[in-house]
Amino acid sequence: MMLVRDILSWLLILGGGFFLVAGAIGVLRLPDFFTRQHAAGITDTMGAGLLLVGLMLQGGLTLVTVKLVLIIVFLSFTSPTSTHALAQAALSSGLKPLLGERREDLSSKT
Amino acid sequence: MRGRLFHTISLSLVLYGLWLLLSGHFEPLLLGLGVLSCVLVVWVSHRMDVVDQEGQPLALTWRALPYWGWLAWEIAKSSVDVTRIILNPRLPISPRLMRVRASQKSELGHVIYANSITLTPGTVTIDLADGELAVHALTRETAAALTDGEMDRRVTAMVGER
Numbered sequence: 001m002m003l004v005r006d007i008l009s010w011l012l013i014l015g016g017g018f019f020l021v022a023g024a025i026g027v028l029r030l031p032d033f034f035t036r037q038h039a040a041g042i043t044d045t046m047g048a049g050l051l052l053v054g055l056m057l058q059g060g061l062t063l064v065t066v067k068l069v070l071i072i073v074f075l076s077f078t079s080p081t082s083t084h085a086l087a088q089a090a091l092s093s094g095l096k097p098l099l100g101e102r103r104e105d106l107s108s109k110t
Numbered sequence: 111m112r113g114r115l116f117h118t119i120s121l122s123l124v125l126y127g128l129w130l131l132l133s134g135h136f137e138p139l140l141l142g143l144g145v146l147s148c149v150l151v152v153w154v155s156h157r158m159d160v161v162d163q164e165g166q167p168l169a170l171t172w173r174a175l176p177y178w179g180w181l182a183w184e185i186a187k188s189s190v191d192v193t194r195i196i197l198n199p200r201l202p203i204s205p206r207l208m209r210v211r212a213s214q215k216s217e218l219g220h221v222i223y224a225n226s227i228t229l230t231p232g233t234v235t236i237d238l239a240d241g242e243l244a245v246h247a248l249t250r251e252t253a254a255a256l257t258d259g260e261m262d263r264r265v266t267a268m269v270g271e272r
Contacts, residue, residue: 019189026196034234035205038248039196041231046189049182063134070131076178080228080235087236087246097246099205 005057012054020047033090034097037083044079048072117161120168122152164218170269177268185230188255192231192248204250207236210243213262219269226261 019042026039052068059065129144130136155161195202212223224235224243232252237244247253 019193022193022196026192029196029201030203032205034236034246035203035248037234037246038192038232041228041234042189042192042196045185045229045231049185063131066131070128076229077225080225083228084224084235084238087234091236097205097207099207 009054009057012050012057016047016049016051016054019043019050023047032098033095034087037087041079041083044075048075113163114161117163117166118152118156121155121161121166122148124166125151164216167218167269173268173270177264180264181226181229184261188231188233188252191251195249203248206247206250206253208245208247208253208256210245210256210262212241212243212265214241214266214269216269219265222269223262223265226265227256230261 023039023041023043026042027036030036030039049072052072056065056068059068125148126144129148133140133144152161155165210227212220214220214223220238220241220243224238227233227235227243227245232248233256234246235243236246245253245256247256
């Protein structure tokens with residue numbers, strides 16, 4: 001039983017780590033601020049989420065797990081709010097999102 | 111007036127419960143400090159005039175749980191989609207802006223809907239005014255997932271405005 005729980009929790013933690021790295025790669029590869037926000041979103045929803053659920057399995061039914069649940073709840077309120085604040089600030093300071101279908105449209109402008 | 115008293119009591123109880131869960135100590139000194147800090151926070155909240163239904167939508171709590179479950183699954187699916195786009199060597203993105211109407215009546219409903227869109231990878235709410243959202247989508251597919259309006263319906267049902 002302990003073994004099953006350990007394997008499951010490590011799969012979740014490794015999965016979370018994978019999405020954190022994928023999000024970071026996305027921030028580097030995507031062309032502009034607005035598209036990069038989507039990649040950053042993966043790290044704080046899927047990456048942090050899987051990591052925390054994996055840690056909860058390690059914690060078991062304890063106060064530690066309660067705190068981990070609270071971290072997820074607070075993250076799920078604060079991260080979209082801060083993303084929205086960043087996007088608003090970018091828009092009102094006059095940054096225009098890159099739009100378009102083809103790769104050339106996106107790479108020609110900087 | 112009665113509503114205000116009810117919200118004061120429920121805010122105090124929720125805050126004290128949070129204190130107990132976070133501290134995990136049950137000595138008289140720490141229990142007393144908890145009471146003090148809860149009283150302080152409730153007093154400050156009263157001065158800020160935020161002790162009301164909007165600041166504390168207790169009635170939503172139970173309906174929110176199934177919604178969060180649904181949202182978590184949506185987040186998981188679109189995280190995988192967006193990760194595949196990011197790791198694809200051709201980087202097949204087609205960023206676009208779109209306008210979406212929010213069918214909720216209250217501002218709380220609008221904010222829940224806008225935040226749910228932002229939490230789902232591939233779509234970010236960049237503006238919200240008078241029930242109309244401006245959404246930046248990473249690809250045509252992530253934009254299409256939003257136009258079917260299922261999330262909008264679920265948020266409206268959750269805030270009880272159907």
